[in-house]
Amino acid sequence: MNRGQKRVESRPADASPAAADMLGLYERMYTIRTSELRLANLFADGAAPGFLHLSVGQEAVPVGVSAALEACDTVASNHRGHGHVIARGLELDRFFLEIMGKAQGYCRGRGGSMHIADMSVGMLGANGIVGGGVPIALGSALAHQVRGNGAIAVAYFGDGALAEGALHESLNLAALWKLPLLLVCENNGWSEFSPTSAQFAAHVVDLAGAFGIGARSLDGNDVVAVAEAARSFAGELRAGQGPRLLECVTRRIRGHFEGDAQKYRPDLAAASLDTDDPLSRLSARLLGSGVQAAAIEAIERRVAAAVEAAVEAARCGEAPTFAAALADVYSPVPTHA
Amino acid sequence: MNRGQKRVESRPADASPAAADMLGLYERMYTIRTSELRLANLFADGAAPGFLHLSVGQEAVPVGVSAALEACDTVASNHRGHGHVIARGLELDRFFLEIMGKAQGYCRGRGGSMHIADMSVGMLGANGIVGGGVPIALGSALAHQVRGNGAIAVAYFGDGALAEGALHESLNLAALWKLPLLLVCENNGWSEFSPTSAQFAAHVVDLAGAFGIGARSLDGNDVVAVAEAARSFAGELRAGQGPRLLECVTRRIRGHFEGDAQKYRPDLAAASLDTDDPLSRLSARLLGSGVQAAAIEAIERRVAAAVEAAVEAARCGEAPTFAAALADVYSPVPTHA
Amino acid sequence: MPEARYRDALNRALGDAMAADPSVVLLGQDVGAFGGPFGVTRGLLSRFGDTRVRDTPISEAAIVGAAVGAAMSGLRPVVEIMFMDFVTLAMDAIVNQAAKARFMFGGAASVPMVVRLPHGGGLSAGPQHSQCLEAWFAHVPGLKVVCPATVEDSYVLLRAAIEDPDPVIFIENKALYSERGELPDHPVCAGIGHAVVHRPGRDVTVVTYGASVARAVTAAESLAAEGIEVEIVDLRSLQPWDEATVLASVARTHRLVVFHEAVESFGPGAEIAARVADAGFDELDARIVRVAAPFSPPPFAPALDQAFLPGPAQLIAGVRRVLE
Amino acid sequence: MPEARYRDALNRALGDAMAADPSVVLLGQDVGAFGGPFGVTRGLLSRFGDTRVRDTPISEAAIVGAAVGAAMSGLRPVVEIMFMDFVTLAMDAIVNQAAKARFMFGGAASVPMVVRLPHGGGLSAGPQHSQCLEAWFAHVPGLKVVCPATVEDSYVLLRAAIEDPDPVIFIENKALYSERGELPDHPVCAGIGHAVVHRPGRDVTVVTYGASVARAVTAAESLAAEGIEVEIVDLRSLQPWDEATVLASVARTHRLVVFHEAVESFGPGAEIAARVADAGFDELDARIVRVAAPFSPPPFAPALDQAFLPGPAQLIAGVRRVLE
């Protein structure tokens, strides 16, 4: 079952199929955007503790990629993972519950924003270690290959992660073993507080090329382009043609984390939602293809209400207890012991 | 002072300068060969304990590279480092003393074959960790750059090391910071008991190319070609043009380590000194350029005598004491403490 | 009882586990065609095929990281790191990923993987091929750490490690691979965390594990000739470790020596000593002594290696100290 | 005495060391233009230039490895790893290269480098951004391990670490960076390895280090109100650690509690307890108690983090146990 398309079931009857697809993508992107802007408020109010890395302005990447995924597929994410997990279809309630540190959250309050995971939908976790998710996705792809289940694994990583050795080792292994691994580089030009241009001397597409990995670079703020590229790569992966790499060029709009005033950023005026907002771009396209503004607004209202409901539910969540946490350091002892 | 040429001072008066250069290279290669074959005997007799990785058949690489080095340069090696350290000009006595586990050896018996080092000549150590020497050479190149001393650093590594992440991180850093680092890949086709073709999906020259690192692949058993390429790269490095990579294609003749019967090797018949011996190739070339066989034989006799003398000296070396070793875990305490 | 070498017991455990469960896969350098650098995986490639027995490149970080992802996706990977010293390259995947996954993901994830780490000295393998770093892993919540001392335990504990739902660090002493011991046709498997009294004795408790157990037996036999009866407790697993068995022994002997090959300072023995100095304090009639390697990297030359490796003589001296 | 924040004391130590010795260089992510993720390197790029202050890519392994090579080639590199948790990526360079070089190369090499590792919890930074892994390094021969508790020591010990000829692991507690304390205009520098009695007391010795020292003071003040006088020993360095000062204190109080933020099991406190249970056994009037984090990864939610982090309340309970 295709998760990206699943949401399209709620499409208005008057839209063309293509427009309906696009409306589905819009809904997903709008969900991420609204959730993250809400998180920014919650952070400012002290209700969302710890580090919060928002992906505002980068929503097209995970939404486009997820449109190519099936239920059996697996995803490993990074520290900027809200978009990845929402696009993968995780529930908003448990998402907010976790980030607000509650017992009913995805990690029962033990992980927070950087560790949201849901094994039941193949979401193998956001990750606090830059590059840490890539070998995990590699291993998941290996499992798919060994089990012959036709699934693929996705590794999301940023441009900054390109400097990590484990990522290079993973490129080699994926190529060598022809693993069904889709490597998605979200190139937003920044690595915390430093431009990645001062950190990485190669171009990721050339790097992939050296390993014989089919790679494409594209406009990561064009969700339709991302979805098309991801679908075509996913098809090649499922056909056993070995790993593929997609570089999605995008922009980090907000700080590295909430609370970052971005004084170090000369490009701040240029990198704004006014000039390159994947959501505005898609809504313009929707309107251009005959979708009524009212249809878009209906989605927006529905999403806003859903997010508000999730936040409210999360506020009512219980504080976790440490005793329960301690009991989960290890699995229950195997029976024959 | 050029270490490769230094030995040429003992050249016979009747040889042309080019031939004299080549005789120097021959002497150095013959020294490595004779020392290693002697070590093989000592190992078989139980006089050289531990792991012993011989570079028989690969002597042209370090001898050619060392011909391009100055006294101020630094070198980091790997587990197959005998050739690297002898070509760098380390003393045979202390070399054998170390490998035979004696107190007067380069490491006072604490390191053995895999850890021979001599900081006083910029030999930063053989290394038991595959790929471990590469970041060390990188840092040494950084020191040269910071200190502006015009020196270069050399990293020797095998084809198997190409799969290690730290090597890739080092390629990026060297390129980014335009460090005076000469990366020398000794491609002998094997990674312990497995062919490297099953371990690395890229070609090292393409990989370097992705980082904008100038790279060449050449016949690593042609010492003159290696020396020329190394000299030309070293010149570029000293001119501040950033790192360079030299792939030297060669053959591992003996086992991965002594005691390895190489039953796993289908290419064993092809990879023999009969078909591709860098020493025979150079001596044929010397004879062809008018050098007398007697001149070559004189070198061989001198080297053989020097090696025998070193082995004898090493046999007489004392066993190290652990008290002295323990005293060297830390430096003497700084005075103001 | 039939005899076998340690390496063959490990080999049999891997083969039996793979035959019993198709999700068990092997990863490591030269584990396939060559049969493993120490011969532990011999014959498994031809028996189970190259989908399940994978020769890997020299990429410790990605291989162990891949094992984590594979374990989250339905496999039970067993990774061989050629020498424990090289695990320094794979610490992130073990410590930040594998160990924490279950806890960090709210109890919903499980990472059933085994990392096999050959440790130990005495082979003149030098400073980067001889270390005993098990204390690091025992300090990481979420990991189990196992180290067999006997041929039978090599089989039994490796089976238990593979069946365990959590990541297990499985430590093998290189000096033992070619040694022989008893291996029943049908060894009885048990979970991880149970120590055994390897040799009973009334005068002093010696707590140890791995290759040091046999060295302790040598020391005990020599002390027995003088009438000193040493009780040897083989921990078998360091995390969790069997405090009850240790405390019960100390309650009998009132004297404790901890003995291992890892360096003493901040080593595994410190935890045993510290717990007994708390929970067992009232039983103690003498200082707690640790006998372990001195604070130095493992040296290469046989003369040094011998002085570095803690053997029966050092243990006997340690036992005398607690009897003073 | 003038006051300063911890981060500023560290900043001043780096600046003074760089001014005094042109071979001192800084390497780390965002240490240059941005001034360091925690503000410790602020202003140093403009003062010393980008040859000596290097913003690095996210390449922990190669950066620390490069520091080893640079240290062997005439520099004194100070590397910042953003969070101690990420040092898992650089263990090989630290443990197999830096720590062993001097020993392994016959005493002829020296690796004067410092690796700065911010550790510690209480910030809801979660399981991969809060760990205290110092026990690992204290177990590695050839490394020194330092952890300042005061603003003055942040300066003094960082200067000592940079001047030290051997590789030093320099641990900073993130929770302290913005705190204030006294910093004399001319702090007196000293070598590594000396503990101090931070607060004298006759009843119980509490051995601790880093951010736990201030927590111990809080506990001590509250116990003093009941007439229980706690002596607090601040270790300042874990490797080497000042056994003489600890034993002298235990000889006065006859009771020992070890207190730290790292998890208890196989943690740094185990070594202190084990040594005192040997060398100080005859002085002990009670069990040795450790008060440290429970055996769990650091959790994220504030409610959990609070229960995980050992504070004054836990220490008070521990002190009561040794007074029972």
Ligand SMILES: Cc1ncc(C[n+]2csc(CCOP(=O)(O)OP(=O)(O)O)c2C)c(N)n1
């Ligand atoms: C191994 C490791 N090193 C450093 C960090 C600190 N850190 C967190 S995010 C980040 C930058 C990552 O940049 P990129 O991968 O491009 O992702 P982006 O933040 O731009 O989405 C760094 C250095 C980390 N989390 N893990």
Ligand SMILES: Cc1ncc(C[n+]2csc(CCOP(=O)(O)OP(=O)(O)O)c2C)c(N)n1
């Ligand atoms: C990190 C690490 N992993 C594995 C090994 C074991 N090992 C020693 S040499 C070697 C193969 C190296 O191959 P290559 O780099 O091509 O060098 P060659 O032996 O061919 O000269 C391996 C796997 C090691 N020493 N270090």
Ligand SMILES: [Mg+2]
């Ligand atoms: Mg980025």
Ligand SMILES: [Mg+2]
């Ligand atoms: Mg090779």
